[in-house]
Amino acid sequence: MRTIELSEVTAKIKSMFIDACENIPNNVLEALAKASEQEQSPLGKQVIDKIIENDKLAREKHLPICQDTGVAVVMLTIGSEVVFHGDIYEAVNEGVRQAYTEGYLRKSVVRHPLDRVNTRDNTPAIVHIKMVPGDEFRIDVAPKGGGSENMSLVKMLIPADGVEGIKKLVLDTVFNAGGKPCPPIIVGLGIGGNLEKSAMLAKEALFREIDDSSPDPLARKLEEELLEEINRLGVGPMGFGGTKTCLAVKVNTYPCHIASLPVAINIQCHAARHKSCKL
Amino acid sequence: MIRISSPVDPQQIRQLRAGDTVLISGVIYTGRDAAHKRLCELLKRGERLPVDLNNGIIYYVGPTPAKPGRAIGSAGPTSSYRMDPYAEPLLQQGLKVMIGKGSRSQQFKQLLQQYGAVYLSAIGGAAASISETIKKCEVVTYEDLGAEAIHRLEVEDFYAIVTYDSAGNDLFEQGMEKYKK
16 A cells, blocks of 8 residues: 555645646647648638747746636646545635635636636645556646637437538537637547536547547547648638637547437637646 | 827727737736725725826736845736726726736626726736836735735736627637637
């Protein structure tokens, strides 16, 4: 058995959120640079260049890339041989509390969706725990902005809708969202499972690296085709028209009921902030 | 690049066209969902607004807290469509320019024509760069709303793109039509 101190989890969560909000991953910057080269609209290219300039400035001056420092999404992968004493959820929330209050990040969480009073420390986080064999303890974090999350959806398609139905849903969703989710976007697509599983698959898809591709040939084919088709929509950077609406499509799948074809679309803005670490 | 000073000249605002890029200097007020709701409730009750919006500019933003030595934290635009239901009462108070990101309703576009106003976009997510053009920031009212409080900003060369003009032109529609394949 391996013991993990929860104080270490708290400290790690704190530093990871501050780091994520100020430092865009290198592979996201590379994807933006490539998009700038390929963008055919002069205004679109100007917009991408200003985004790149912003991301570099944020890194250099330790400023948040975007004022929407998001809801704190945390995925913990915990090996069955790991032990800890106490409340893991509270350890995570304490890290989030410290990051957002001491790290000059915006508090964007309200205590109740109907009375809408701000909790003033960005808690509670949204925590997902996955159990695996062994003694691994892995933390993945993402500050997730509201503008792109608002453009996301789950739809229960039927098997007859097939790949064409999935594509139409994605293309309609991205087109109707226009500039709202801050394109160029990343699309996380969860296909299969059931209602809640598909949403989780889509979120997990967004936690993948921007430059990877699915090991599953069917999913990979859909990723490639959808990326090309989305970029033909004409939405462009910030919706002003252009050929780079999307930087990457990520498809994650799971077995499902004979009657169902659940599809979840989770949209990620160009500020694709996430960090990972192993304790 | 067109220079605009605020409070704005209504004639200059009417001449702006979708696709123009502008640099704004002067005073702009911030406001998002919660502050808009309160302003409109005041007007409904026949009370005066706590800020003078005549020939004014509202920027839809909820900044991060300022780090020591800086006027404001990161301050990029939020999605504007959520403020559509509150636009008309504020246009009636003389508001001429709204700055945010993303598309808005058809009805909102008609209001711009009716009131000779414009909708500008700042670049979503370019919040650190934008903060460099904000020289001063103070809370005017609704401090309890935190990042959503109404702030008075003094800006210099604040970059924005004319997205809907007062003649009914829409940069989103024009741009998407041009690059759709």
